[in-house]
Amino acid sequence: MNRLAATLAAILGVGAMVGACNGEPNEAGADKAARLSNTSVETADDIPRDGYVAAQESSASLNSLGEAFVKLALSVGEHVPAFVDAYHGPAEWADAAKTEKRTLEELEVEAQGLLISIRRTNAGGASVRGDMLEKQIRAALTRIQMAQGKRFSFDEETRLLYDAVAPQYDLAEFDAALAEIDALLPGEGSLSDRVDAFRNSLAVPEDKLQAVFDAAIAECRKRTLAHYELPETENFRLEFVTDKPWSGYNWYQGDYESLIQVNTDFPIIIDRAVDLGCHEGYPGHHTWNAFIERDLLEDKGWIEYSVYPLFSPMSVTAEGSANYGIELAFPGNEKIAFERDVLFPLAGLDPDKASTLERLNDLRRKLSHSRNHIAREYLDGRISRETAIEMSVKYRLESRERAEQGVRFIDTYRGYVLNYNLGRDLVEGFVERQAELNGGDRWAAFETLLTTPLSASEIAQASTSSGGADE
Numbered sequence: 001m002n003r004l005a006a007t008l009a010a011i012l013g014v015g016a017m018v019g020a021c022n023g024e025p026n027e028a029g030a031d032k033a034a035r036l037s038n039t040s041v042e043t044a045d046d047i048p049r050d051g052y053v054a055a056q057e058s059s060a061s062l063n064s065l066g067e068a069f070v071k072l073a074l075s076v077g078e079h080v081p082a083f084v085d086a087y088h089g090p091a092e093w094a095d096a097a098k099t100e101k102r103t104l105e106e107l108e109v110e111a112q113g114l115l116i117s118i119r120r121t122n123a124g125g126a127s128v129r130g131d132m133l134e135k136q137i138r139a140a141l142t143r144i145q146m147a148q149g150k151r152f153s154f155d156e157e158t159r160l161l162y163d164a165v166a167p168q169y170d171l172a173e174f175d176a177a178l179a180e181i182d183a184l185l186p187g188e189g190s191l192s193d194r195v196d197a198f199r200n201s202l203a204v205p206e207d208k209l210q211a212v213f214d215a216a217i218a219e220c221r222k223r224t225l226a227h228y229e230l231p232e233t234e235n236f237r238l239e240f241v242t243d244k245p246w247s248g249y250n251w252y253q254g255d256y257e258s259l260i261q262v263n264t265d266f267p268i269i270i271d272r273a274v275d276l277g278c279h280e281g282y283p284g285h286h287t288w289n290a291f292i293e294r295d296l297l298e299d300k301g302w303i304e305y306s307v308y309p310l311f312s313p314m315s316v317t318a319e320g321s322a323n324y325g326i327e328l329a330f331p332g333n334e335k336i337a338f339e340r341d342v343l344f345p346l347a348g349l350d351p352d353k354a355s356t357l358e359r360l361n362d363l364r365r366k367l368s369h370s371r372n373h374i375a376r377e378y379l380d381g382r383i384s385r386e387t388a389i390e391m392s393v394k395y396r397l398e399s400r401e402r403a404e405q406g407v408r409f410i411d412t413y414r415g416y417v418l419n420y421n422l423g424r425d426l427v428e429g430f431v432e433r434q435a436e437l438n439g440g441d442r443w444a445a446f447e448t449l450l451t452t453p454l455s456a457s458e459i460a461q462a463s464t465s466s467g468g469a470d471e
């Protein structure tokens with residue numbers, strides 16, 4: 001049974017465990033010897049794999065490893081505040097993390113031990129659950145080491161945290177889209193100024209924000225509920241906030257409830273309402289979190305899903321599905337039609353501008369990966385902060401102020417940026433391929449993705465598969 005067959009078998013519930021012996025590349029003897037002789041563990045990848053761990057290492061069950069991982073993540077959160085994005089497990093575990101306040105050195109040792117144990121328990125990539133837990137622990141260990149001052153290159157960091165590496169880009173590949181946008185919005189001044197001015201002409205007046213967001217989220221929810229049965233008590237609260245490095249955020253509260261915050265530091269352009277409604281709410285983060293709580297935590301009892309560590313391989317699915325979810329809920333020109341016919345009038349905006357906005361957004365999407373390039377060059381120290389801001393103005397077509405906010409985001413969240421664009425592409429590839437195999441139901445394929453813990457490399461593999469037949 002190949003890896004995808006195993007994955008799909010697990011998804012279908014016809015045996016989550018498959019035989020060992022797949023995927024893991026064989027290690028040359030010399031490398032193995034070098035690794036064995038290296039007594040000090042350097043990075044997550046230096047932790048021995050199955051076959052050469054010390055014989056006395058006992059294998060622990062996934063349940064106990066899952067519990068240990070949750071406690072580890074909560075303790076990491078005491079040092080790295082953004083680490084724990086959501087937690088809805090036992091309150092005494094969170095209290096214990098606070099009172100114990102274990103040091104980073106202690107947590108590093110703990111994480112290394114857990115990684116050895118999971119690699120033994122999940123030898124050969126035995127289960128979908130074990131695979132993700134291993135990558136979760138690897139990411140936690142990496143983040144602990146970063147908090148201790150260890151430096152990783154951008155690519156190494158994203159590989160260890162998210163199981164994903166952004167492609168290399170030639171900036172010239174973005175020039176065609178820039179030229180088309182230039183033709184779409186001719187006039188005086190720089191292209192980013194013209195784009196910014198056009199977009200700002202479609203800002204939602206402050207006193208209309210609530211009504212516009214209520215309408216947008218209601219439509220996103222309606223379209224999602226047409227395909228999914230969400231827990232009856234699912235619910236969210238919407239808040240408008242200021243002075244944040246992000247434009248919107250979903251703080252999942254547990255018990256199928258979310259707090260969705262929208263940052264009003266900058267004018268909210270009309271297209272953000274549906275974007276955020278889908279991304280943060282339906283079928284994005286709120287839906288994903290509710291599915292995970294219901295299907296993985298409640299039904300399967302996989303305790304590690306009581307915590308969502310932000311700097312982890314789960315974020316590829318989180319951000320990728322949230323962004324792809326916009327097109328899933330509003331395929332083709334349905335989004336602009338809804339905005340033009342419902343939201344523009346609610347906000348008192350000129351609906352004649354809708355078609356230009358749609359064309360502009362199609363072209364801007366082709367520039368989305370430029371953010372990875374800028375973040376990589378900046379965080380690897382090849383360009384200054386000022387250059388990163390200037391490049392953001394040019395390639396992301398933002399005002400200086402928005403570009404500064406964007407670089408502040410990179411300062412805070414670093415390689416996380418690739419989850420939005422690369423993650424989105426991965427999710428699209430998965431959904432398109434799995435829908436081809438299931439008779440065209442993209443919502444069903446999307447639900448499979450939301451309820452199956454697959455890391456980026458596994459999602460990519462499933463996107464190019466022949467459908468899970470045995471080799």
Ligand SMILES: [Zn+2]
Nearest residue numbers: 279285319322
């Ligand atoms: Zn998000």
